[in-house]
Amino acid sequence: MWSLLNLKSLQIFSIGQRLWRRTIKTKSLVYHRFGVPDEVVEMVEGELPDPGDKQLLIKIALAPINPYDLYNILGKFHTGSNKFPYTGGSEFVGEVVKTGTQYTPYVRGDIVIPLTLGSGAWTTYKLVNESDVFKVPNEVGLQEAATTAITACTAYRLLRDFVSLSEGDSVILSGANSAVGQLTLQLCKLWNLNAIGIVRDRDNVVNLKEDLKSLGATEILTDKEIDRTNLFENYPFLKPKLALDCIGGTIGSMIAQCLVKDGFMISYGEMSNEPVYAESNQFVMQENVFTGFSMIRWLDENMKLDKHIHMLDELMIQILRKNLIAPRMEMVPFEFYKVLPDPLKFVNMANRKFVFDMREEALDELVDSE
């Protein structure tokens, strides 16, 4: 397991107990108005006080750039008052570097991920309430931990919350190569569900298909193939009970048309910015239900409840068993947020999951003041 303690600049920590100074410098990506992410986001330095009684000081290691974060910056779907500046980001993995003065089960070196979202993950240091984070087993890979709170949990809930799926049942998903898609394929394999993944046609799609099949896909079809496939005629048991869509438009509409009677079509994103269309027949006679899912909404209702903690426990066990690996990602050094061509543009344009990597951020501020 990665640990700050392995970094040269932190080795000072191994020399007995020391005191911290009362404030610590932190760098954050913030925005003072809504707008195009790479225009409005800027890096600012700030100071954090020592953690209070029930607080933890976290050094963030990795923080993904999720579509949700980019929508937030655009102000899309924003409701309520504008309490600028906002710190970007939501999902992260970090290490406890200091605890409050009161007794706490946390110790320095513990790895945590957020239970609550929205307080900003794109920051080098972060003060959190003890009850707002989840302790990750030390053996869990950092990339896996970084993409559990939103990405893996989204895949988990999409498969669990809408239809009762038994072994051998089938799921169809668009954006099979997205981060949530990759986790969904793995969970399907784990739970013995057939997963039919849809990807946009591209160069070397054969390689992508093989990669996604190795993750757990039963079959991968391109948007050009789905319309003329006879997969569901040849193998009726592959007709999906659940369609998971993050694309919308023609692709979303086509996967919904593959559903069995009583099937559910769940929209959890809108990469294409195009509407889904549905024949009334799909509702009236096929008894399909179209609805949506947002992890943020789910957390609004279930945060810290048993089902939330249980899900995280279960995901951690499967990560430890190597049944779940992180989605393919590209690390972006935190300082390079504007230099690289598209970390702050929409993920679907980049076709890769960008993740801010703050592991090597200078930690000199942590030198004790004793």
Next chain:
Amino acid sequence: MWSLLNLKSLQIFSIGQRLWRRTIKTKSLVYHRFGVPDEVVEMVEGELPDPGDKQLLIKIALAPINPYDLYNILGKFHTGSNKFPYTGGSEFVGEVVKTGTQYTPYVRGDIVIPLTLGSGAWTTYKLVNESDVFKVPNEVGLQEAATTAITACTAYRLLRDFVSLSEGDSVILSGANSAVGQLTLQLCKLWNLNAIGIVRDRDNVVNLKEDLKSLGATEILTDKEIDRTNLFENYPFLKPKLALDCIGGTIGSMIAQCLVKDGFMISYGEMSNEPVYAESNQFVMQENVFTGFSMIRWLDENMKLDKHIHMLDELMIQILRKNLIAPRMEMVPFEFYKVLPDPLKFVNMANRKFVFDMREEALDELVDSE
């Protein structure tokens, strides 16, 4: 209340108890293959035996021509084997003219509507099992009774089964002038719900608006007005929790866009034969649910259960209290089924509810054989 006993040809019934002959002639509209209704439907004569122990012989009075019946004839949505010939029709009101030999709570002159559907309503006489019909209070109007089993029940379930509506909540419906629409408007008024009805623009739409408002609509907008109305900005409490759509296409899509967060869009028909489209945002952020309703499906699951009987009881009470009147209808003499321009074409083309009227059908076959 209308009764066969008032018809001259039936007055013979008032002369003491007589025996029937063992068979009775009946005329039915049947089809031997799926196809365009006015091409494949023909009238045939047949014979019915005396009712068995638990059977009733019914003389049909009125039988509406519902879109569902026309879809059946087209073979649209048909599944399973083809047991031709089929008798057309599903909804009816009829009078008991003979009972079986065993004890029965039914007596001659009782008015009944079907509990089960699909055995064909477009027929002059019909043998039914006692348990397959519902006795209508004698004071209930014949037109109201004729449109309860499917039309009024559909309106009732649409308002009851999807969202919990409290007094003052709002519903939006397309096809407000359809038969189900007219019943929906009346139930909304009865249950103190606001009803925003949408109709297609037409000549004299002002008159139609007034008529529908008199039935219970809070507001009637045309398809041209809905896009530019500021009704929901001016009166936010009118934003609907429930959208009921029998049209699809642009109208269906537009009424769905009026929904509050967490709202339900229910498709129960497809008059336009065009798909409904939905922005992913409606699912992901607005948490709307799109699904469908079909009375036939509902009956598959709930036929004769308490909730079925209770609904019919409640509707009958409201009809007796004059809170519900039948949708505007045009009577079609049974023999004229092919002569009139469009009884067997789709109802939406005609913009009227056609109802077969068999009250004056010759009843000479009923003369006893004693």
